[in-house]
Amino acid sequence: MENREYIISAFTENHPGILFRVASVFLRRKINIESFKVSDSPVRGISLFTIVAVVDEAMARVLVQQINRIVGVLKSSYYTADGLLSQEVALFKVRKAILRGDTFEQISRKHPLRLLQMNGEYLVLRKSGYKEEIDALRDELKERGLLMELSRSGSIILHRETVEKSMDGIL
Amino acid sequence: MEQKKISGAEALLFSLNAEGVDTLFGYPGGTIIPLYDALYVHADRMRHILTRHEQGAIHAAQGFARASGRTGVCIATSGPGATNLLTGIADAMIDSTPVVCITAQVPVNALGTDFFQEADIISMTSPVTKWNYQVTSAAEIAPAISRAFFLAGTGRPGPVVIDITKNALVEMLDGFEYEKCKELRCYNDHPVIDTDALERAVELLNGAERPLIIFGQGIKLSGAEKQLRELSERGNIPMASTVLGLSAVPSEHPNFVGMVGMHGNVAPNRMTQQADVILAVGMRFSDRVTGKIGEYAKQARLIHVDIDASELGRIITPEIAILGDAAEALAAMKRTIEARDRSAWFGVAAEQFALEQREVISKDLRPTKERVTMGEVIDGVARATGGDAIIVTDVGQHQMEAARYSRFARTRSLITSGGLGTMGYGLPAAIGAKIAMPNRQVVLFCGDGGLQMTIQELGTVLEWKVGVKIVLLNNSFLGMVRQWQQLFFERRYSSTPMTNPDFQKIADAYEIHHRLVEKREDLAAAIGEMLATPGAYFVEVKVDEEDCVFPMIPGGAALSDIMFNESL
Numbered sequence: 020m021e022n023r024e025y026i027i028s029a030f031t032e033n034h035p036g037i038l039f040r041v042a043s044v045f046l047r048r049k050i051n052i053e054s055f056k057v058s059d060s061p062v063r064g065i066s067l068f069t070i071v072a073v074v075d076e077a078m079a080r081v082l083v084q085q086i087n088r089i090v091g092v093l094k095s096s097y098y099t100a101d102g103l104l105s106q107e108v109a110l111f112k113v114r115k116a117i118l119r120g121d122t123f124e125q126i127s128r129k130h131p132l133r134l135l136q137m138n139g140e141y142l143v144l145r146k147s148g149y150k151e152e153i154d155a156l157r158d159e160l161k162e163r164g165l166l167m168e169l170s171r172s173g174s175i176i177l178h179r180e181t182v183e184k185s186m187d188g189i190l
Numbered sequence: 191m192e193q194k195k196i197s198g199a200e201a202l203l204f205s206l207n208a209e210g211v212d213t214l215f216g217y218p219g220g221t222i223i224p225l226y227d228a229l230y231v232h233a234d235r236m237r238h239i240l241t242r243h244e245q246g247a248i249h250a251a252q253g254f255a256r257a258s259g260r261t262g263v264c265i266a267t268s269g270p271g272a273t274n275l276l277t278g279i280a281d282a283m284i285d286s287t288p289v290v291c292i293t294a295q296v297p298v299n300a301l302g303t304d305f306f307q308e309a310d311i312i313s314m315t316s317p318v319t320k321w322n323y324q325v326t327s328a329a330e331i332a333p334a335i336s337r338a339f340f341l342a343g344t345g346r347p348g349p350v351v352i353d354i355t356k357n358a359l360v361e362m363l364d365g366f367e368y369e370k371c372k373e374l375r376c377y378n379d380h381p382v383i384d385t386d387a388l389e390r391a392v393e394l395l396n397g398a399e400r401p402l403i404i405f406g407q408g409i410k411l412s413g414a415e416k417q418l419r420e421l422s423e424r425g426n427i428p429m430a431s432t433v434l435g436l437s438a439v440p441s442e443h444p445n446f447v448g449m450v451g452m453h454g455n456v457a458p459n460r461m462t463q464q465a466d467v468i469l470a471v472g473m474r475f476s477d478r479v480t481g482k483i484g485e486y487a488k489q490a491r492l493i494h495v496d497i498d499a500s501e502l503g504r505i506i507t508p509e510i511a512i513l514g515d516a517a518e519a520l521a522a523m524k525r526t527i528e529a530r531d532r533s534a535w536f537g538v539a540a541e542q543f544a545l546e547q548r549e550v551i552s553k554d555l556r557p558t559k560e561r562v563t564m565g566e567v568i569d570g571v572a573r574a575t576g577g578d579a580i581i582v583t584d585v586g587q588h589q590m591e592a593a594r595y596s597r598f599a600r601t602r603s604l605i606t607s608g609g610l611g612t613m614g615y616g617l618p619a620a621i622g623a624k625i626a627m628p629n630r631q632v633v634l635f636c637g638d639g640g641l642q643m644t645i646q647e648l649g650t651v652l653e654w655k656v657g658v659k660i661v662l663l664n665n666s667f668l669g670m671v672r673q674w675q676q677l678f679f680e681r682r683y684s685s686t687p688m689t690n691p692d693f694q695k696i697a698d699a700y701e702i703h704h705r706l707v708e709k710r711e712d713l714a715a716a717i718g719e720m721l722a723t724p725g726a727y728f729v730e731v732k733v734d735e736e737d738c739v740f741p742m743i744p745g746g747a748a749l750s751d752i753m754f755n756e757s758l
């Protein structure tokens with residue numbers, strides 16, 4: 020089986036200690052976590068974990084089984100990027116040199132983005148989209164020597180069905 | 191509802207009482223003194239067995255749980271007291287043993303300051319507990335304890351750690367209320383069984399020429415002994431056990447074909463490779479059971495029943511996965527199972543048993559050499575007890591021989607560290623088993639190495655007059671490691687010979703009846719006297735130093751590659 024990027028989601032009780040246990044499932048198998056995010060879910064008191072790791076499908080299944088086994092986890096599932104709506108938001112700090120000539124125009128035409136802030140030293144750009152789109156903008160800014168700093172959200176996902184529906188019978 | 195003001199420590203004690211706990215195994219220390227004070231004041235409510243090391247306390251709680259089916263409880267102080275529990279917690283996790291460990295913790299406002307005897311036991315135990323929780327106020331104690339017992343004992347049992355900060359033990363509460371936890375939305379203790387899958391499973395079994403049931407400890411944990419036997423009898427299907435499953439079915443049952451695995455019986459290992467359908471119940475396909483996984487049971491269509499969803503498909507993907515309680519699943523399958531003539535298939539078992547008898551068993555049990563074998567001692571005890579004793583083992587050669595040659599008439603009669611293989615487990619586990627089941631004979635088989643890992647628990651035997659029968663199979667070696675060196679490292683006995691103390695003097699110091707057996711002709715009398723003498727008894731048998739446990743499937747080899755002796 021082939022390794023690829025899997026997105027593992029888990030709805031959990033919002034309790035201390037669960038993150039530690041979820042992370043241990045990966046650490047125990049020496050699987051590197053590419054990104055890890057915990058946020059509110061639409062249901063009060065329930066958190067949504069979103070974890071990205073590069074594994075094969077058999078391992079993704081085992082990881083989800085092990086996460087489901089944790090007391091405090093309501094439901095965990097795995098997806099490939101095309102299996103759910105997954106986006107990222109990123110903030111780019113770029114050099115003022117981007118304003119020379121028509122560089123800014125060129126870049127913003129190719130990579131739809133928003134200018135958030137500007138001062139004497141740098142500009143802050145915001146870009147949201149698929150992971151690959153963020154990667155493309157990063158690469159281009161880097162190549163042109165314009166990138167000063169980058170901060171990205173990691174995958175933020177929406178399940179195809181509502182939380183309430185996907186946890187039918189549990190809540 | 192008791193209206194008087196009570197301390198957190200008292201609330202803890204009352205909560206344990208509410209869960210039916212009457213015995214604790216533990217060891218005091220500075221942080222946990224408030225609980226010990228409550229135990230002193232309310233001595234009528236709880237028996238506290240002071241062990242000689244916290245590892246002894248948890249293994250005793252494990253032995254208690256495995257002998258009785260009740261959740262074992264141990265308590266320890268913060269820091270080193272708590273960390274001394276770790277090995278036992280890991281052992282209970284991998285062997286699905288219901289234990290609740292209560293550890294004291296530094297006061298809540300001192301957490302994270304490297305306070306005296308602070309250890310982050312929640313982080314340390316997270317990977318090896320089913321659940322853990324830190325209590326920081328007295329009001330949380332009762333609900334935490336009720337969850338602890340619910341989680342430890344239901345579904346696939348396991349260890350739970352409740353870490354209680356000192357302030358919570360001394361805070362006062364206005365009265366005491368206790369509500370037993372019956373469910374949690376984030377935990378399914380009782381999955382509904384897919385009846386479709388059950389039907390397909392029975393169909394598969396009914397159509398099978400060479401079906402085999404392989405069962406594990408799940409049968410005991412679920413209380414499915416009767417259902418298993420009935421399914422096997424009705425369907426005329428042979429059954430084999432893992433080490434931890436042993437005693438769930440009487441050893442003499444005509445359909446029982448023995449133990450699978452690395453040192454298991456030849457018949458069930460061979461039958462695993464020949465079976466056309468395997469029903470695996472309450473077992474987890476440990477590498478010690480499967481050998482080389484790619485070669486395992488290749489002919490067989492597999493049905494796997496387990497209450498832990500994460501076990502289904504973890505090692506081997508079954509054709510039919512049945513999530514649920516073993517007793518329920520087997521009872522349902524029994525209704526439509528059909529008997530078939532399987533004399534040829536049972537013939538394979540008989541034939542392979544005869545082979546094992548000739549190649550291994552006769553040499554172990556009726557040796558022609560001078561030195562006594564471990565097998566003779568274990569067989570002697572099995573005969574003398576009629577298979578009625580609870581057998582407890584430590585880890586090593588004697589453990590495998592005890593599993594091979596003990597006879598079991600009743601369930602929950604073998605207590606051994608399976609998944610973790612924890613040396614030092616035996617003596618304290620035997621103490622816990624005897625305390626749980628005072629009316630049963632409890633016989634411990636241990637090695638000279640493992641005994642010395644927790645030998646201080648002889649003090650617990652002394653203080654509490656625990657009537658355990660200790661059989662030391664002394665080969666002056668870390669025998670099982672030496673066996674591997676002998677077979678696979680050209681007899682380079684690196685750090686496995688042992689210079690031992692005079693164990694007779696040690697037993698004497700602890701005021702335990704003792705006897706040394708060096709000659710075969712003294713063995714039967716020693717066993718007889720040991721069993722007949724009330725109270726604890728220590729028999730040391732000097733056994734052959736270089737015996738190996740056979741048959742053996744070397745690690746990583748296929749089940750078909752069975753070694754019968756050193757040269758094969």
Ligand SMILES: Cc1ncc(C[n+]2csc(CCOP(=O)(O)OP(=O)(O)O)c2C)c(N)n1
Nearest residue numbers: 586587588611613637638639640668669670
């Ligand atoms: C705590 C621990 N340390 C090391 C081992 C590795 N080990 C497995 S069996 C064994 C030898 C046991 O020797 P002994 O207790 O004398 O029993 P024997 O094999 O001789 O019957 C060792 C060292 C272990 N299982 N547990």
Ligand SMILES: [Mg+2]
Nearest residue numbers: 637638667669
């Ligand atoms: Mg030894």
